[in-house]
Amino acid sequence: MTIPCDQRWELVDLIxxxxxxxxxYRQTLGDVLGELTVKPLTGIPIALGVLYAFWxxxxxxxxxxxxxxxxxxxxxxxxxxxxxxxxPDPNSILYFLFVGDPLANxxxxxxxxLTSGLFVAIGVVLPAVFIFYLMxxxxxxxxxxxxxxxxxxTVLHRIGLHGYAIIPMILGLGCNVPAVTATRNLETKxxxxxxMTLLAIFIPCGAQxxxxxxxIPDTIGWVMLYLILGFAIFGYILSKVIPGSNPEILIDIPxxxxxxxxxxxKKLWNRTKGFFLNAVPFVLAGVLLVNVLYLTGxxxxxxxxxxxxxxxxxGVPKETVGPLVAAFLRKDLAVAQLSxxxxxxxxxxxxxVLISIYFPCVAxxxxxxxxxxxxxxxxxxxxxxxxxxxGGLIHAIGILLGVA
Amino acid sequence: MKEQIxxxxxxxxxxxxxxxxxxxxxxxxxxxxxxxxxxxxxTIGGDDFFRWAWGGLVLTFGGILMLSGAQNIYQLxxxxxxxLGAVMVWIIAFTDIFATVCENIPAGEETPAFFNSLYGFxxxxxxxxxxxxxxxxxxxxxxxxxxxxxxxxxxxDLPDE
Numbered sequence: 001m002t003i004p005c006d007q008r009w010e011l012v013d014l015i016x017x018x019x020x021x022x023x024x025y026r027q028t029l030g031d032v033l034g035e036l037t038v039k040p041l042t043g044i045p046i047a048l049g050v051l052y053a054f055w056x057x058x059x060x061x062x063x064x065x066x067x068x069x070x071x072x073x074x075x076x077x078x079x080x081x082x083x084x085x086x087x088p089d090p091n092s093i094l095y096f097l098f099v100g101d102p103l104a105n106x107x108x109x110x111x112x113x114l115t116s117g118l119f120v121a122i123g124v125v126l127p128a129v130f131i132f133y134l135m136x137x138x139x140x141x142x143x144x145x146x147x148x149x150x151x152x153x154t155v156l157h158r159i160g161l162h163g164y165a166i167i168p169m170i171l172g173l174g175c176n177v178p179a180v181t182a183t184r185n186l187e188t189k190x191x192x193x194x195x196m197t198l199l200a201i202f203i204p205c206g207a208q209x210x211x212x213x214x215x216i217p218d219t220i221g222w223v224m225l226y227l228i229l230g231f232a233i234f235g236y237i238l239s240k241v242i243p244g245s246n247p248e249i250l251i252d253i254p255x256x257x258x259x260x261x262x263x264x265x266k267k268l269w270n271r272t273k274g275f276f277l278n279a280v281p282f283v284l285a286g287v288l289l290v291n292v293l294y295l296t297g298x299x300x301x302x303x304x305x306x307x308x309x310x311x312x313x314x315g316v317p318k319e320t321v322g323p324l325v326a327a328f329l330r331k332d333l334a335v336a337q338l339s340x341x342x343x344x345x346x347x348x349x350x351x352x353v354l355i356s357i358y359f360p361c362v363a364x365x366x367x368x369x370x371x372x373x374x375x376x377x378x379x380x381x382x383x384x385x386x387x388x389x390x391g392g393l394i395h396a397i398g399i400l401l402g403v404a
Numbered sequence: 405m406k407e408q409i410x411x412x413x414x415x416x417x418x419x420x421x422x423x424x425x426x427x428x429x430x431x432x433x434x435x436x437x438x439x440x441x442x443x444x445x446x447t448i449g450g451d452d453f454f455r456w457a458w459g460g461l462v463l464t465f466g467g468i469l470m471l472s473g474a475q476n477i478y479q480l481x482x483x484x485x486x487x488l489g490a491v492m493v494w495i496i497a498f499t500d501i502f503a504t505v506c507e508n509i510p511a512g513e514e515t516p517a518f519f520n521s522l523y524g525f526x527x528x529x530x531x532x533x534x535x536x537x538x539x540x541x542x543x544x545x546x547x548x549x550x551x552x553x554x555x556x557x558x559x560x561d562l563p564d565e
Contacts, residue, residue, distance in 0.1 A: 042488065060503040073518065
């Protein structure tokens with residue numbers, strides 16, 4: 001059955017009369033605030049303020065309150081001494097694997113699965129991931145995140161991405177695993193590859209940030225600066241080298257609104273739970289495997305093999321090779337291991353940057369493999385070039401500044 | 405009415421100027437151009453890049469936004485700018501207060517107790533204070549402006565002079 005054109009218009013009029021209400025539009029305060037947060041002149045200072053708040057709350061809660069305030073004391077004063085007392089035979093292999101160094105007086109330096117592994121997972125990563133996802137969810141549900149995406153669109157187009165790439169980037173600061181999955185939101189293969197590669201190389205995860213905050217609080221700013229510079233430089237190079245398109249997108253910007261706390265709690269629970277199910281087994285298994293590799297001499301052999309490259313090209317002590325090799329399993333633990341090695345502050349900055357840009361951790365590796373083995377191989381090839389070139393560049397900058 | 409409007413403009417402009425001066429002072433002290441400042445209950449000082457350089461920059465932008473919104477403040481666009489300037493001051497002030505709360509809940513390394521005493525907790529809030537914390541109560545006028553904005557439609561788009 002077909003409806004004649006006149007009748008169709010009558011029907012449209014009827015529906016419009018019943019559903020559309022007319023009035024005078026008056027711009028509200030919320031509308032203007034929304035516009036001001038998108039315009040670059042006012043939006044960029046506001047974005048700087050919001051990111052300041054994000055980082056400040058993150059470090060105060062995860063660093064000062066939970067980890068330093070309670071977890072360090074709980075693990076170092078109660079858990080570690082108890083475990084060292086009850087575990088039989090400190091010279092046994094099992095003691096080395098699960099408790100670690102019998103003379104250690106803190107969980108960071110013990111390197112056992114039940115000492116360092118549990119401390120990193122529960123004492124460092126849990127508070128960091130919890131507060132990170134809470135802040136992220138509030139930004140998302142208040143309507144600020146789409147505005148940040150719009151604001152960043154022009155900048156990100158210069159490295160072959162568009163504004164919504166900000167979401168995997170921010171997620172990556174929590175954990176690279178959901179961030180790699182979030183790259184599916186990007187339009188083209190080129191964009192997905194660039195984002196995945198940059199995530200794997202230049203975005204440190206929440207666990208790593210938490211440990212860095214604890215181990216190198218004075219130099220973390222320099223490490224982040226090198227990572228941001230590397231992100232921009234290699235992003236630009238990749239966008240020029242990788243074939244493919246970078247289309248414009250339309251971003252739907254919702255009104256600002258107060259987040260609904262039911263939703264915030266649900267999202268926070270799901271994300272924290274998801275992270276724990278994915279990452280915690282890797283933390284514990286990672287520590288165990290690193291200890292096995294140390295015990296069997298594999299890491300020592302690799303360290304001897306790679307030492308000339310690390311000492312002459314990257315300018316870091318020979319002893320850092322072990323943690324750098326182990327970083328494949330857990331980057332956060334590798335940073336903790338670095339803290340026990342004597343070196344200059346600049347060597348520490350170089351080593352931590354190298355750990356960050358070095359091979360992605362096993363969990364990220366597995367998720368990247370799920371996205372396609374060709375992409376993974378290409379990302380690893382890009383990564384090898386970046387580590388070699390950027391590591392050498394940082395050493396050269398240090399030589400020029402007279403600090404390396 | 406005319407005098408009242410001018411007073412608001414002057415108040416916000418003054419507040420913006422002070423925030424701008426404090427923000428610049430934060431950055432200069434961090435950069436080592438000025439020595440750390442401690443006058444009465446005010447303290448500016450520290451080599452922490454994040455808190456004093458980045459935080460100082462945010463405070464500076466807050467001051468600039470308040471200054472640019474001070475003129476014709478009863479216009480929606482202008483008021484919104486000034487309000488965002490106040491929000492920037494709130495960000496620094498509330499994160500400073502939050503940091504103090506987080507640092508003072510645990511007992512500290514030297515004692516086996518986990519929680520700080522009530523006296524120890526509150527003594528963490530004694531002066532001196534950072535510039536943003538001192539500016540905080542003075543910026544609440546702009547929050548009150550937001551509260552009254554919707555209920556007082558007649559003020560909208562009213563020219564300053």
